[in-house]
Amino acid sequence: DVKVTQSSRYLVKRTGEKVFLECVQDMDHENMFWYRQDPGLGLRLIYFSYDVKMKEKGDIPEGYSVSREKKERFSLILESASTNQTSMYLCASSLIAGFQETQYFGPGTRLLVL
């Protein structure tokens, strides 16, 4: 079974803090993704990576950066957290680029920025 894990289920941070969200997958998947999910807005793609050290902006990259130093690990960084970044953050991975490739999701991190 594919397993995608995220470092924290819940996080509380203060405005201006630097926040790291970590995601690890154990199935040697090429692609990894970071989404945020907000009520009424659905899942929105922040960044994705199709290879180590490669990254592509998604639909809402502003205020975020990412790092992929190893194939299994994809980190999302909030350089200076703001209250409008309070959200559920979901990591996903898929094997390769392809039209039938399923994305598998981690359990999510619910981030509250005060």
Added chain:
Amino acid sequence: QKEVEQNSGPLSVPEGAIASLNCTYSDRGSQSFFWYRQYSGKSPELIMFIYSNGDKEDGRFTAQLNKASQYVSLLIRDSQPSDSATYLCAVTGWGFGNEKLTFGTGTRLTIIP
């Protein structure tokens, strides 16, 4: 910008009946279509995907795709209370550079015992 539209619901269906969930998409170049189920407080899990026009059946679930009308649906037969969840439709393109899924905002389904 791809757009995926779903009726947010809630959609209430009696137990044992057929639940019908609909999704339309804007990009004619979309190639693959996914249905995810998300229970409250949990992450999305894949139910099924479809990429050819017509129907695809998997147990109690049937996905229907009509590319000419840019329409994809999910039918759940013999609905059970455990089917109560939010159902997300997602679409993607083909090949390198089209790895991104575009999600709809989801339809909340409630099965009434």
